[in-house]
Amino acid sequence: MPTFDELLVDVGEFGPYQKRVCLLGCIPGILFAFSFVGIVFLGNTPDHWCRSPEAEEIQQQCGWTQEELRAFTIPQSSQGAYSQCERFDVDWNSTELNCSRPLPLSSTNSTERLPLTACDSGWQFEESRSTIVTEFDLVCEDAWKADLNQAFLNAGFLLGAVVIGYGADRFGRKLCFLISIFGLGISSVGLIFSPNYSLILFFRFVQGIFGKGAWMSSYVLVTEIVTSQHRRLVGIVCQLFFTFGVIILPGIAYLIPPWKMLQLAITIPSFLLLTYYWLMPESPRWLLTVNRTKEALRIAENMAKQNGTQLPEKYSTVELLETVPEKTYIPSPLDVFRTPQMRKFTLILMYAWFTSSVVYQGLVMRLGIIGGNLYLEFFISGIVELPSALIFYLTVDRVGRRIPFLLANIVGGLSCLITAFIPDDITWLKTIIAVIGRLGITLGFEIVYLVSTELYPTPLRNLGVSISSSLSDVGGIVAPFLLFRLANIWIELPMVLYGEYL
Secondary structure, eight states: OOOHHHHHHHHOSSOHHHHHHHHHHHTHHHHHHHHHHTHHHHTOOOOEEEOOHHHHHHHHHHTOOHHHHHHHHSOBOTTSOBOSSEEEOOOTTOTTOOSSOOSOOOTTSOSTTSOEEEOOSOEEESSSSOOHHHHHTOOGGGHHHHHHHHHHHHHHHHHHHHHHHHHHHHHOHHHHHHHHHHHHHHHHHHHHTOSSHHHHHHHHHHHHHHHHHHHHHHHHHHHHSSOHHHHHHHHHHHHHHHHHHHHHHHHHHHHSOSHHHHHHHTTHHHHHGGGHHHHOOOOHHHHHHTTOHHHHHHHHHHHHHHTTOOOOGGGTSGGGTOOOGGGOOOOOGGGGGSSHHHHHHHHHHHHHHHHHHHHHHHHHHHTTTSOSOHHHHHHHHHHHTHHHHHHHHHHHHHHOSHHHHHHHHHHHHHHHHHHHHSOTTOHHHHHHHHHHHHHHHHHHHHHHHHHHHHHSOHHHHHHHHHHHHHHHHHHHHHHHHHHHHHHHHOTTHHHHHHHHHO
């Protein structure tokens, strides 16, 4: 009985038809990148300090500058940094205070002995653009709530990987993609109009479910439309589209600073992809596994026509490819653990997905807390990912998957450790080593994607990729807490942890 790969050889292994489907199927990677790393701009925390409404009234009377107001209301550390969560506890309505003597100074003319209090009148943020953090005051004692934003998104990724991954193996890649892309668009619009932070977290969770479903369904579909010899190239192209999304996001965020307008701008393309109902075929491999052979052959005929070939007569007899209906295989999540070999593959892939996600997301979110030009540094970090695709293309078939993956993780881990201990005043060296680390972890991530699609048979491929990659979502849930809470102790402590992980 001829295999589908043999059919592809006869009608064109990677002709115009496959290239068109590959291009369409990789575009959702751009939208997935927006969801995956968009929190750096949507939830950025600008420098901030306590508001003091009474002092602001006096500022108008006295003509103080913003810097003078801050000096009169906010305590400073020994390094000269203003406190972000405390202010002077001063009765600004006292008649003893005036423009020339704004504070009740001690006998040494020092503010050190002035009582302090927490910010009870809100915060003043340094940047005028709005983010989720500035809109809901997710700072100081509520800073941990900001971590929940990315955690809820990854929790949605986790559920979407299992539920929609299972659905794609039961009901088809195309149907699940269309449902997912519509759900992604609706949940993203809901995010914009959420009146409170709890509802934002809900829609981020739903956004994660459908975002992961759309990305995985389209990714698996395009890898199934080509032979195994071309699957590596298709995987690289899909990763390049994801990287392209990372590269263009800072430009969009720079041009559209308010978080709600930015979210709308990166949401609208989701609805445009509903046209895939007419533009994208179902996976012929999946159709064959569920005995829908006639539909698979119709797609093969269309494929041959667009590739400038003809479907050989031997395939015109349906029985050649048809399987026995009673033996139709219905996959179960337990199947990826059923045999010792499959169980070993799945557990190794799970750990690789987990560590890759924790480090990758941590390095991305770290850009939002280290200072500097966020837009430029984020753009550069995206450009850095491009060489990883070339390295991936040139090595995985020549030396296999294991050695490049091992070296990528060693380089990434050592770079994180070295970066943590380079003095801040040697900025150029710190940047170069961090760039090498980002390159290493990105290459490792790309190899995990490829290997995940190669180790599972067709009936289990979508489910296997979804379940193993779900550990990347577990890593994504803990990543913001590891980064931001450890950075409060020492800003380079997360880098030490990343080095240990890899």
